[in-house]
Amino acid sequence: MIKIVPSLFFLAANYLFLKEAYFLSTFQEFASVTIFLLCSFLLISLISLVIPAIFFSCLVYLYLLIASIINYFKFYYKIVISSTLIQSVIHTDAREASELFNLSFLIWFMLTGILPCILFWLTTKYTSLLRKKAKDILIIGTFLITGLVSNICILPANIHTFRYLSNALCSFMPFNYIISLKNYLSLYKTTNSAENITKVFTFEIDTTDQENLNVILVIGESARADRWGINGYQRNTTPNLAHLQNLITYKEAYSLATNTPLGIQSIMKKEGYYHLSSFIKVFDQLKFKTYWFSNQGTRYKLINLIAAEASENLFSDDIRISNTGNNYDTDLIPFVQDILVKNKNKSNMVVLHTIGSHRLYDLRYPNEFKVFNPTCINNELYYSTNECLDAEKLGNSYDNTIVYTDYFLSELIEILGETNSILIYISDHGESLGENGIYAHSYPFELAPIEQKHIPLIIWASKKFLAKKTNLDKFLNASKKTGIKVDQSSIFHSILDCVGIKSEAIDYNKSLCH
Numbered sequence: 001m002i003k004i005v006p007s008l009f010f011l012a013a014n015y016l017f018l019k020e021a022y023f024l025s026t027f028q029e030f031a032s033v034t035i036f037l038l039c040s041f042l043l044i045s046l047i048s049l050v051i052p053a054i055f056f057s058c059l060v061y062l063y064l065l066i067a068s069i070i071n072y073f074k075f076y077y078k079i080v081i082s083s084t085l086i087q088s089v090i091h092t093d094a095r096e097a098s099e100l101f102n103l104s105f106l107i108w109f110m111l112t113g114i115l116p117c118i119l120f121w122l123t124t125k126y127t128s129l130l131r132k133k134a135k136d137i138l139i140i141g142t143f144l145i146t147g148l149v150s151n152i153c154i155l156p157a158n159i160h161t162f163r164y165l166s167n168a169l170c171s172f173m174p175f176n177y178i179i180s181l182k183n184y185l186s187l188y189k190t191t192n193s194a195e196n197i198t199k200v201f202t203f204e205i206d207t208t209d210q211e212n213l214n215v216i217l218v219i220g221e222s223a224r225a226d227r228w229g230i231n232g233y234q235r236n237t238t239p240n241l242a243h244l245q246n247l248i249t250y251k252e253a254y255s256l257a258t259n260t261p262l263g264i265q266s267i268m269k270k271e272g273y274y275h276l277s278s279f280i281k282v283f284d285q286l287k288f289k290t291y292w293f294s295n296q297g298t299r300y301k302l303i304n305l306i307a308a309e310a311s312e313n314l315f316s317d318d319i320r321i322s323n324t325g326n327n328y329d330t331d332l333i334p335f336v337q338d339i340l341v342k343n344k345n346k347s348n349m350v351v352l353h354t355i356g357s358h359r360l361y362d363l364r365y366p367n368e369f370k371v372f373n374p375t376c377i378n379n380e381l382y383y384s385t386n387e388c389l390d391a392e393k394l395g396n397s398y399d400n401t402i403v404y405t406d407y408f409l410s411e412l413i414e415i416l417g418e419t420n421s422i423l424i425y426i427s428d429h430g431e432s433l434g435e436n437g438i439y440a441h442s443y444p445f446e447l448a449p450i451e452q453k454h455i456p457l458i459i460w461a462s463k464k465f466l467a468k469k470t471n472l473d474k475f476l477n478a479s480k481k482t483g484i485k486v487d488q489s490s491i492f493h494s495i496l497d498c499v500g501i502k503s504e505a506i507d508y509n510k511s512l513c514h
């Protein structure tokens with residue numbers, strides 16, 4: 001009895017995680033989960049040996065109690081504990097907090113928090129056998145953990161598995177609050193390092209003229225202009241965008257960097273003023289609600305700092321909603337939908353940072369978007385070597401990511417359709433697909449091939465937005481410039497000018513809407 005009850009508790013407490021693990025389809029992934037759990041168990045056993053028993057017991061009680069609270073929110077509010085959630089909990093006032101703690105919470109807490117603590121106490125009280133076996137556990141555990149770590153380092157195949165895995169672990173294991181707390185600290189401790197641009201320049205907008213306006217910036221990832229059907233590519237990779245009205249594509253747009261953080265900085269900030277905040281702070285000052293939703297992680301401090309300028313931000317660990325063990329860009333759409341409902345009578349500025357066409361290409365789109373075949377994914381070697389050197393397969397895999405980006409953008413535009421909205425899409429940089437033996441991106445900028453710099457750039461505006469004469473005039477200006485050569489630094493000036501913001505910070509020669 002004393003062993004069965006804790007086992008049942010373990011199953012219940014980890015229900016969400018186990019459900020996710022079930023969707024990790026391949027045997028390899030399933031095996032990784034099992035090994036990970038086993039190692040975690042052994043690691044905990046090891047810790048229990050090296051620290052005083054009383055201290056260890058306190059840690060377990062604390063863990064069980066916190067896990068119970070976290071699980072309650074997961075079950076009833078269907079939320080994943082994210083860095084933003086921790087932020088909002090910290091800033092929630094006492095009244096709001098008390099609304100969350102009701103009778104059902106109390107019952108839940110008694111059953112999944114207090115009861116397991118009692119069980120644990122009983123277990124430790126009557127189990128002296130554990131101590132005797134401790135030596136054996138120590139030896140086996142050391143071997144297994146060393147084995148696992150070297151396995152990960154030697155076989156790149158496991159890195160991808162592990163990325164899926166860490167995604168699932170980070171989002172759904174009861175201990176994910178520890179990871180979120182780490183994300184929260186890394187995100188917010190250095191928030192104020194860039195000086196607010198509105199303290200240096202003045203920005204104005206005629207608010208009666210721009211009511212309930214949505215400004216959406218989509219940042220693409222590793223997208224190449226020459227692979228887009230609407231830019232003249234022989235393959236029809238953008239069938240949905242091709243049929244959209246009020247959509248302008250710039251065929252001669254270039255990035256100012258070949259990697260993600262510097263590309264984003266060039267898009268978001270005024271050129272030559274990188275020590276100041278991005279234009280997010282401009283919208284913030286002009287009473288827009290500001291959001292940063294990212295389908296990428298928190299790996300780059302430069303990006304984290306810009307994202308933290310928005311009043312709300314979410315990263316890939318937070319937005320993961322599909323059951324496939326992978327994030328797709330369409331997972332970002334419900335967050336925009338939510339804002340359109342919630343902030344119907346407000347103006348919103350939303351940045352969507354996509355994963356787009358980042359390697360490994362086949363991981364970026366669901367199976368039904370496998371339009372061009374054969375792709376790299378058919379080749380098992382692709383996962384073990386991290387490379388797909390077959391030019392045809394590589395091209396097909398890459399083009400399928402563009403097909404999916406086309407779908408994502410058209411779905412997004414569809415939900416913005418009836419609202420007063422303008423959308424700009426631009427990629428952070430391009431991508432080499434084996435031209436002259438070069439692959440991927442991040443080549444030194446001065447030496448980088450054109451494929452890593454020639455990027456797609458589109459502007460779309462809704463009917464409601466264009467119903468205003470001033471907006472329409474600006475949009476018509478923008479539509480006359482499709483042939484000119486532009487770079488990422490135009491975005492800062494364009495996104496402000498296109499919606500009628502006036503400032504001495506805007507270089508109107510660089511604005512597409514001027």
Ligand SMILES: [Zn+2]
Nearest residue numbers: 222259260428
């Ligand atoms: Zn990138």
